[in-house]
Amino acid sequence: MYEKDGEKYFVFDSHLHFWDASPANWIPGQEQYAKGWIECFHAYMGLAPPETHWTLEHFQKYSVDDFGHDVFENGHVDHAVFQSTYLKDWYITGFNDIEHNAALLSEFPGKLLVNGRWDPRDGEAGLQQLEADHAKYGIQGVKLYTAEWKGASRGWKLTDPEAVPFLEKCDELGIRNIHVHKGPTIWPLDKDAFDVSDIDHVATDFPNLNFIVEHVGLPRIEDFCFMATQEPNVYAGLAVVIGGLMHARPRFFNKVMGELLFWVGEDKMLFGSDYAIWEPQWEVEGFIDWEMPDDPEFSDYPRLDTNGKKKIIGLNAAKLYGVEVPAELQLANGGEPAARDDAQLVEGAT
Amino acid sequence: MTAVPRQTLEDHVLTALGTVYDPELDQPISALGFVGECAVSGGGEVAVRLRLPTPQCAPNFAYLMAADTQAAVLAVPGVTRASVVLEDHYTGAEINAALARGGNFDDAFPGETTGSLDALRELFRRKALVARQARLCQGLLAEGATPEDIAGMHVADLPEGVDGPRCRELRRMLGLPHGAGDAMLVAGDGSRLSAEELPRWLRRARLMTLSLEANGEICRSLLAVRYGCSDHEEVAA
Numbered sequence: 001m002y003e004k005d006g007e008k009y010f011v012f013d014s015h016l017h018f019w020d021a022s023p024a025n026w027i028p029g030q031e032q033y034a035k036g037w038i039e040c041f042h043a044y045m046g047l048a049p050p051e052t053h054w055t056l057e058h059f060q061k062y063s064v065d066d067f068g069h070d071v072f073e074n075g076h077v078d079h080a081v082f083q084s085t086y087l088k089d090w091y092i093t094g095f096n097d098i099e100h101n102a103a104l105l106s107e108f109p110g111k112l113l114v115n116g117r118w119d120p121r122d123g124e125a126g127l128q129q130l131e132a133d134h135a136k137y138g139i140q141g142v143k144l145y146t147a148e149w150k151g152a153s154r155g156w157k158l159t160d161p162e163a164v165p166f167l168e169k170c171d172e173l174g175i176r177n178i179h180v181h182k183g184p185t186i187w188p189l190d191k192d193a194f195d196v197s198d199i200d201h202v203a204t205d206f207p208n209l210n211f212i213v214e215h216v217g218l219p220r221i222e223d224f225c226f227m228a229t230q231e232p233n234v235y236a237g238l239a240v241v242i243g244g245l246m247h248a249r250p251r252f253f254n255k256v257m258g259e260l261l262f263w264v265g266e267d268k269m270l271f272g273s274d275y276a277i278w279e280p281q282w283e284v285e286g287f288i289d290w291e292m293p294d295d296p297e298f299s300d301y302p303r304l305d306t307n308g309k310k311k312i313i314g315l316n317a318a319k320l321y322g323v324e325v326p327a328e329l330q331l332a333n334g335g336e337p338a339a340r341d342d343a344q345l346v347e348g349a350t
Numbered sequence: 351m352t353a354v355p356r357q358t359l360e361d362h363v364l365t366a367l368g369t370v371y372d373p374e375l376d377q378p379i380s381a382l383g384f385v386g387e388c389a390v391s392g393g394g395e396v397a398v399r400l401r402l403p404t405p406q407c408a409p410n411f412a413y414l415m416a417a418d419t420q421a422a423v424l425a426v427p428g429v430t431r432a433s434v435v436l437e438d439h440y441t442g443a444e445i446n447a448a449l450a451r452g453g454n455f456d457d458a459f460p461g462e463t464t465g466s467l468d469a470l471r472e473l474f475r476r477k478a479l480v481a482r483q484a485r486l487c488q489g490l491l492a493e494g495a496t497p498e499d500i501a502g503m504h505v506a507d508l509p510e511g512v513d514g515p516r517c518r519e520l521r522r523m524l525g526l527p528h529g530a531g532d533a534m535l536v537a538g539d540g541s542r543l544s545a546e547e548l549p550r551w552l553r554r555a556r557l558m559t560l561s562l563e564a565n566g567e568i569c570r571s572l573l574a575v576r577y578g579c580s581d582h583e584e585v586a587a
Contacts, residue, residue: 032440033440036405036406036440039405040404040405040406043403043572043575043576044572046571046572046574047571047572154462183406189409189410189455189459189463190410190455190467190469191464191470192408192410192470192473193408194408218564218565219374219565220561221560221561221564222477222557222558222560222561244568244571245564245568248567248571249564249571252563255560255564256560256564259557259560263557
């Protein structure tokens, strides 16, 4: 819980990790990729306030105590979801697979959920694994990383026919929250790897599922916004927007937030720290303090009031994950977070 | 053939590098800081080292920048040889080897492509045109022009500076009308935008501007962190 100026906020971090990217976990022969990946992440940490930067060594592998301190003690987070990211072609035990993340559930009882994953290229064995993960961990969501390598393959799309049984299985098991993360490599290499149009198709085909587009589709935020405004079950994951722009590029942060509020709406935007890339403390505090500047440049963007901030920082995601929120932290006016009917076409959007 | 003095040649090569655009961001690679080093020898041999914000920047755009750099440098009179090396990138070895042997994208990544990069390049030129037109339009509105004024303007009225000439260039490359008497702002099919259409078009189009500018800013930030250069917020060029 975070309290500021007499207002109390329930903080739900919809995107964090407990990873091991230390050299001991690099697969022999794949060191350059394992090293490049974590160094790329570490560069993103450079967009945070300098006093929150870590050494690369610390960033490669941090302890359970670090996690508890950074997320729950200092970070104001009430509840969080691990977005398991496997990358087992590069890391021996994976970058942060479900098992590695789940080891923390008992350390912080009642505060953490873990999401699973699937990969259409795994076929029948993957479907069985998804069922097993659901039975064992009660997963309510998955994190899909479409640019993940697998043998000679360089990624996949949600519209691949092989993905349909997995989406159907999620629907059947009630694994409702599908977090999608686009990355720079996908086969074929001559196509735009960041294209989000596949999400548009499956969001229409699977109306019971929620599609949370991580880092709001960046670097294709325009395509993401045009899609999200028309699909009631597409949500914006704010990791990278808050972590990457709020401190380093405040003017662009204002504009990106303004566009998201206009096209996507405050009911469909979810805070995520992407810890350990960024520490939640400065993100939560900075976001609650943020106001759209009173400047002609930003004059026709919607404004975000305290209720809107409460939704984005926690109530929307808590709703999607069915996490109970204490009465004193719910919306003062009895409003409903994560309301799907907010997703009607905005005037002027077509 | 008369040899070009080395200093002059260096100037010409640098000018040529300024014409190479990051196809995704539509900004010159030199302005983005992607040219790590450019060395010109007395014999007209040019060696360029390119560096990108992350080791995993998309291989397709990385290849286009490297290949465009090589072509631009080779086109400078007096250049006898151009060696372009993409450094610190996970597909650098493949791209550098393909460029050195005069190969194309398919040669760099055999079996991992289904065609050339022409469609990708065209898609991003279209995005770039929308983004630049939106920025121009916003500037004119801020100066007091009405949608009717703007809808009645022609290519000849395109403001000087960065966006106007680049719009003309993008329209030429996309095969869209770009003569002095053609409409100043066009839809994707080259047709004139009417005054009535303009506000709705702008609401969408300026999101494209923001996308390209914000991506450019993230790239600049990451490059600054990676290579220790200065970093500051600026209006995209």
